[in-house]
Amino acid sequence: MSRSLRRGALAATAIVISIGALSACGAGNDAQTLGIKPxxxxxxxxxxxxxxxxxxxxxxxxxxxxxxxxxxxxxxxxxxxxxxxxxxxxxxxxxxxxxxxxxxxxxxxxxxxxxxxxxxxxxxxxxxxxxxxxxxxxxxxxxxxxxxxxxxxxxxxxxxxxxxxxxGPSSLPAVPSETPATTPSGSATPGAPSGSPSESASGAAGPTDAASASQSAG
CATH class of the missing domain: 2.60.40.1890 (PCu(A)C copper chaperone)
Structure with a gap:
């Protein structure tokens, strides 16, 4: 190969390498081209x-x-x-x-x-x-x-x-919410006195008991 042909081949190779390098740089800066992180x-x-x-x-x-x-x-x-x-x-x-x-x-x-x-x-x-x-x-x-x-x-x-x-804005850390205090089982209903005895358990005599006591006394 003559000297002039060798010089032409080397020049063509250098141009190809330069174009390839520039293309790579351009793709690297264009996130949409490669689909990579911007x-x-x-x-x-x-x-x-x-x-x-x-x-x-x-x-x-x-x-x-x-x-x-x-x-x-x-x-x-x-x-x-x-x-x-x-x-x-x-x-x-x-x-x-x-x-x-x-x-x-x-x-x-x-x-x-x-x-x-x-x-x-x-x-x-x-x-x-x-x-x-x-x-x-x-x-x-x-x-x-x-x-x-x-x-x-x-x-x-x-x-x-x-x-x-x-x-984005929808990705926020969850803030722990305070759990409301639960009512203990068996607690009295609001408005009703706690532990008040029923009428039958209080010892008060009803009408029937009073009549029976009167007959016994007679």
């Missing part, structure tokens, strides 16, 4: 790393109801931290935090992680979610931790469809 916000400040952060709204476009903040919270420090609050700067929305069991603070253990959103996990509920966030926007979110302090980042606002179906 890109989500992530950041690290101090011992805290936040991954997979999103604001997820109701699945129907015009549906009213809460939205949720989802994320995975990592604590790379030697001491546990609590997630004290989540705020959405630029909005009047409030975010209610729920531990996985529905009571107490959300604790991120030392060297461990906590998932916000999804069945059986902790939750961060935006009560007026439709007014606070619009699908397709990037919303500023600030996570406030007991030791690290504020961890801000911009997150995508997406509906609870497709990949996010199981992480």
């Amino acid at each position: 890109d989500s916000a992530a950041t690290t400040i101090g011992d805290i790393r936040i991954q997979n952060a999103n604001v997820i709204t109701q699945p129907e476009r015009n549906a009213a109801g809460p939205a949720v903040v989802t994320a995975t919270l990592f604590n790379n420090g030697a001491a546990q931290q609590t997630l004290d609050a989540i705020t959405l700067p630029g909005t009047s929305a409030t975010v209610q935090l729920h531990a996985a069991k529905g009571a107490g603070p959300i604790v991120v253990p030392a060297g461990g992680k906590v998932v916000l959103g999804g069945k059986g996990n902790a939750a961060a509920v935006i009560e007026n979610g439709r007014e606070a966030a619009r699908n397709g926007n990037v919303q500023s979110v600030v996570f406030k931790f007991s030791r690290t302090g504020d961890v801000p980042l911009g997150v995508f606002v997406v509906p609870a469809t497709s990949y996010f179906t199981g992480f």
